[in-house]
Amino acid sequence: MNTxxxxxxxxxxxxxxxxxxxxxxxxxxxxxxxxDGGQRYLAQLGLxxxxxxxxxxxxxxxxxxxxxxxxxxxxxxxVDKNETDLELALNRALDLGGRSVEIRIxxxxxxxxxxxxxxxxxxxxxxxxxxxxxLEDGSEEVFLIRSTALITGEVGDVVSxxxxxxxxxxxxxxxxxxxxxxxxxxxxxxxxxxxVLNAPQAKVRLQRGVLICIHTHQ
Numbered sequence: 700m701n702t703x704x705x706x707x708x709x710x711x712x713x714x715x716x717x718x719x720x721x722x723x724x725x726x727x728x729x730x731x732x733x734x735d736g737g738q739r740y741l742a743q744l745g746l747x748x749x750x751x752x753x754x755x756x757x758x759x760x761x762x763x764x765x766x767x768x769x770x771x772x773x774x775x776x777x778v779d780k781n782e783t784d785l786e787l788a789l790n791r792a793l794d795l796g797g798r799s800v801e802i803r804i805x806x807x808x809x810x811x812x813x814x815x816x817x818x819x820x821x822x823x824x825x826x827x828x829x830x831x832x833x834l835e836d837g838s839e840e841v842f843l844i845r846s847t848a849l850i851t852g853e854v855g856d857v858v859s860x861x862x863x864x865x866x867x868x869x870x871x872x873x874x875x876x877x878x879x880x881x882x883x884x885x886x887x888x889x890x891x892x893x894x895v896l897n898a899p900q901a902k903v904r905l906q907r908g909v910l911i912c913i914h915t916h917q
Contacts (some may be wrong), residue, residue: 710737712808720837753784860891869906
């Protein structure tokens with residue numbers, strides 16, 4: 700994988716009920732990485748990754764052999780390890796693309812709750828603070844807002860803003876049906892759930908804290 704990629708997709712081995720919903724979001728020239736069994740989602744889309752990363756325990760020996768024959772790079776790690784396959788793939792994407800690359804992670808939402816929460820908290824890593832990294836499954840995109848963000852979609856899309864672990868202060872929004880004007884959201888309250896885009900683009904800015912943005916496509 701060359702470092703000229705502007706965007707890298709990582710396909711995890713989580714829940715992705717409708718892989719075809721991701722096709723409109725894939726662009727020619729995107730880098731493709733499979734985290735272990737995430738390779739099967741790429742196969743359903745008729746795509747090949749540049750590399751498959753993980754312990755490869757979710758792929759059969761025949762599948763692994765076919766990948767080798769196709770010349771795909773296999774980065775095999777021990778089953779007993781401290782990181783998930785997705786975390787290893789994310790590390791590699793950063794190594795290959797640098798801090799200017801956009802990273803999209805598919806099949807990281809739904810399924811096992813522990814895996815979903817772990818995938819979400821991966822986004823809070825300090826080394827990702829300046830990286831545009833999002834969880835995307837074609838129905839929802841999830842990302843963190845540390846200072847400002849633009850949310851682009853269709854009027855009527857649902858947007859939820861949830862504090863990550865602690866209160867978030869000085870939140871101001873435009874382009875949402877229920878605006879916030881320098882306000883605070885608290886993790887033990889649900890005020891930020893189910894806002895709605897009333898323009899094709901909304902802007903969020905905050906003074907302190909980290910927001911989880913969950914944007915549900917129509």
